[in-house]
Amino acid sequence: MKRWVEQFNGHMDAWGRKLHEKEVRIPVDLVTGIVFFLFALVILLVMPDQVTISEKDVVNGRAFPALLMAVMLLCCAMLVGKELYKLATRQPLNWKVINIQVEVKALVILAILVFTWFLSKVTGLFVVGAVFCCLGFLLYFRCRKKSYYAITMVLAVAIWAAFRFALGVDF
Numbered sequence: 001m002k003r004w005v006e007q008f009n010g011h012m013d014a015w016g017r018k019l020h021e022k023e024v025r026i027p028v029d030l031v032t033g034i035v036f037f038l039f040a041l042v043i044l045l046v047m048p049d050q051v052t053i054s055e056k057d058v059v060n061g062r063a064f065p066a067l068l069m070a071v072m073l074l075c076c077a078m079l080v081g082k083e084l085y086k087l088a089t090r091q092p093l094n095w096k097v098i099n100i101q102v103e104v105k106a107l108v109i110l111a112i113l114v115f116t117w118f119l120s121k122v123t124g125l126f127v128v129g130a131v132f133c134c135l136g137f138l139l140y141f142r143c144r145k146k147s148y149y150a151i152t153m154v155l156a157v158a159i160w161a162a163f164r165f166a167l168g169v170d171f
Helices: 002-020 028-050 063-088 100-123 126-140 146-166
Strands: 023-027 095-099
Touching (some): 028 063
Antiparallel strands (some): 023 095
């Protein structure tokens, strides 16, 4: 196990060295406007399948989200239009330099959280996801003490057992 952890840390160090120098420069306002415009469109497209409405309701459950997404579409269109005008008139855009190493680290943390949810959902046991989450973060942050792994696992299972059996919370 110790050898596997050392290999894992070695791979992470090698990736970190490779990604440390890589940077991407993007026009932040233009990209943000386009990304959130597309996000609002997707939300509007999936909303009829996700939110049911009743003919009895004066205001249905889609009204506020649809209004919010319409305002978002309008604001994003204005932002993209402003940036395209800047491009046409050769005015400087607001650029942002993004370090790939920092973003990959954030994506790994997000992946651990998403996989935790996925394991909990597939198995139907929150404790499975909680144990994976504990192990994933301890490995990711390179914890070397075996006692920390044991303490974290025992606490995760004990907290789950207390909620499940003592308090009767089924999650």
